[in-house]
Amino acid sequence: MSTDKQKKIAIVGAGLGGAAAAALLQEAGFNVTVYEQSEEFSRLGAGIHVGPNVMKIFRKIGLEQKLSDMASHPDFWFSRDGETGDYMSRIPLGDYALKEYGAPYITIHRGDMHATQIDHLKPGTVQFGKKLSGVEDSGDDVLLSFEDGTTARADIVVGADGINSKIREVLLGPEDPTYSGWVAHRALITGEALAKHNLSFEDCVKWWSEDRHMMVYYTTGKKDEYYYVTGVPQEKLEFEGSFIDSSREEMFEAFKGYHPVVQALIESTESVTKWPLKNRNPLPVWSEGRLVLLGDACHPMKPHMAQGACMAIEDAAMLTRCLQETGIDDYATAFKLYENNRKERATRVQSVSNANTFLRDQEDPAWVYGYDLYAQDLKTEG
Ligand code: FAD
Secondary structure (H helix, E strand, O other): OOOHHHOEEEEEOOOHHHHHHHHHHHHOOOEEEEEOOOOOOOOOOOEEEEOHHHHHHHHHHOOHHHHHHHOEOOOEEEEEEOOOOOEEEEEEOHHHHHHHHOOOOEEEEHHHHHHHHHHHOOOOOEEOOOOEEEEEEOOOOEEEEEOOOOEEEEOEEEEOOOOOOHHHHHHHOOOOOEEEEEEEEEEEEEHHHHHOOOOOOOOEEEEEOOOOEEEEEEOOOOOOEEEEEEEEEOOOOOOOOOOEEOOHHHHHHHOOOOOHHHHHHHHOOOOOEEEEEEEOOOOOOOEEOOEEEOHHHOOOOOOOOOOHHHHHHHHHHHHHHHHHHHOHHHHHHHHHHHHHHHHHHHHHHHHHHHHOOOOOOOOOOHHHHOOOHHHOOOOOOO
16 A cells, blocks of 8 residues: 555546545545536435445445434335325335344435535545546556646546546447436425425335336435435437426326325425436446446446445445555456456346336345445455
C-alpha cells in the first residue's frame, strides 16, 4: 500500500455507486478523486430500499447507524393484489432481517442517503461540474478530458457514470440503452395528506396486477413522507430525457379499478413525474486496460427488485477488496478478480429484476439479503 498512496484513482460519476466506491477506497487508504458532471446535487423526489446485503457495506463505510437512524424500518414487504387487496406474500424484514441477514432493511429518501454519502467523503474529494468528454489510456496512465476544457491524469479510472456511461462507450463503442416498454411514475406524499384518509398505509407494500404495479413505502423514520413508484407499460415514449411531469389524471387512468388505498394515494398526489425504464444486455467485458466499470454503467436493470443501487454499492465494495488484494500496480489482476466475483450475482439480479417477479409470491430472499460480501472467498475463475 505504501506506493499505492501516491497512485491516483479517478472515479467518474458521484452517484450512489461512485460515492460508495470513493468512501470505501478512501477507507482502505487509496488516493481518490471523483469527477461529477453536475454542478451540485438536489434532493430529487424519490425513495430507495437498501437491503441488509448493502447495510453491511455501509457498516464498513461507517454510515450504517446514521442511515438507520434516518430511515424507515419496515417489518414486512407485503405484496397485494391491486384490485382485491388480497395478500400474495408477506416477506419478513425488521427484526427478522437483523437476526437472519445480519443487518437492517431500510427504506429512505435517496437524496438524504446520497447527501450523507457525499458528506462522509474527505473534503475536496468530489470535483463538481466535470463532465467527462474524452479518455486516453496511454498504457502508463489515463488522461481524462472534461467539457470545461480541463484535464486530469490517473493511474486507474472507475466508470461509475450511470446508464449512459462515457467509459462504457470507450470500452465498447456508442450504443444507446434500450427502452424496456415500461415507465415508472414517482411521487412523494406528505404525512399530513395521508392523515386525511381513514385508511391504513403499510410501511412497505407492492400492489400488483397482470402488467403493472405500484410500490409504496415511507422514506423517513418519522414516517412524515410516503413514496410511490410504479411500473406501467407504455409502448411509445412521447419525450426524450430522463423524466417528464405526469399528472393525477394519468395516474387515475393507469390504476383504474385498483384498491381504495391506491386511489387515496393518487388523490393525495401533489406532483408526480414519469421516468422511462431503460436497460442493457449484460456486457461482454467489465474492464479494459486501466478502465473499469461499476453499477448502472455496467449492468443497468429495471428497478423492480429495488437492488440496482445495491448492486452498484456491492460492486464498489468488491472492487475495493480486489485492489487491496493486488495493489494498484497489478490493476489487471484486480479487475479480473472483481469481474469473476461480481458478474454472476449482478447478472442474476439484473435478470430477476427485469422479469419483475421478485417477492410477488412467498419466497425466500436470503440469496439477496443474506449475502455478506466480506465473508465470500475470492474466486480466481469466473
Ligand atoms: P447513477 O446513480 O446513475 O450515477 C451516475 C453519476 O454519474 C451521476 O451523478 C451522473 O451525473 C454522473 N455522470 C454521468 N455521466 C457523466 C460524465 N460524462 N462525466 C461526469 N459525470 C457523469 N436501486 C436500489 O438499490 N433500490 C431501489 O429502491 C431503487 N429504486 C429505483 C427506482 C427507479 C424508478 C429507478 C429508475 C431506479 C431505482 N434503483 C433502485 C436503481 C438505482 O437508482 C440505480 O441502479 C443507481 O442509481 C445506479 O447507481 P450508479 O452510481 O451506478 O449510477
